[in-house]
Amino acid sequence: MVSKQKQVDMSRGILQLEMEVLEWNRKMLIDHMGYSNYRDINAFIDMLISNKHVKSSSEGKNPDYRSTGSGEVWLQSKKEGKPIITDETAAAGDNISILIDRFSCNWGGRLPLEEEYTKYTTPFLRQRVPWLISDEFYLYGVNRQGSHEVFPGTTNPLNGWHNSSSSRTARDRYLSLSIEELLLQEV
Numbered sequence: 592m593v594s595k596q597k598q599v600d601m602s603r604g605i606l607q608l609e610m611e612v613l614e615w616n617r618k619m620l621i622d623h624m625g626y627s628n629y630r631d632i633n634a635f636i637d638m639l640i641s642n643k644h645v646k647s648s649s650e651g652k653n654p655d656y657r658s659t660g661s662g663e664v665w666l667q668s669k670k671e672g673k674p675i676i677t678d679e680t681a682a683a684g685d686n687i688s689i690l691i692d693r694f695s696c697n698w699g700g701r702l703p704l705e706e707e708y709t710k711y712t713t714p715f716l717r718q719r720v721p722w723l724i725s726d727e728f729y730l731y732g733v734n735r736q737g738s739h740e741v742f743p744g745t746t747n748p749l750n751g752w753h754n755s756s757s758s759r760t761a762r763d764r765y766l767s768l769s770i771e772e773l774l775l776q777e778v
Contacts, residue, residue, distance in 0.1 A: 694736075
């Protein structure tokens with residue numbers, strides 16, 4: 592029986608492994624977790640397989656594993672050579688490109704927005720879309736229109752939503768809609 596704390600730790604370890612590699616095995620997990628024996632790892636993986644949270648992609652002495660969640664769809668598409676971009680995500684990507692072209696002249700970050708979007712898509716969607724869709728969001732003290740703002744009472748540049756009622760409305764709108772809907776409304 593594996594303790595709840597070790598189950599949580601190994602679950603986090605598996606998630607971290609799956610962000611780095613497509614498929615993992617017991618040896619990779621034990622190395623990642625720093626454990627000295629396979630007893631807990633074997634029991635935990637057997638429990639995951641019996642609950643259908645993980646599936647084995649190969650048989651043998653050291654089989655590979657993958658979670659059966661949304662990442663599995665991506666893995667199958669990658670292996671079979673199918674495009675994983677749907678019409679909806681393609682439209683969102685087109686809208687992001689339009690907004691980047693429109694507002695990148697006011698960007699104050701180190702990397703150009705186009706490069707950030709192509710190299711780091713997931714963090715870009717989480718961290719840069721608010722700047723692209725709202726005049727009330729500031730990064731490095733600049734909003735998408737080029738207005739400069741400092742944090743009140745300091746000389747530090749403002750990062751985040753401006754402190755006004757229109758900013759709260761814009762933030763609530765951002766939090767309540769999907770990225771695709773927001774981008775469609777902005778373009």
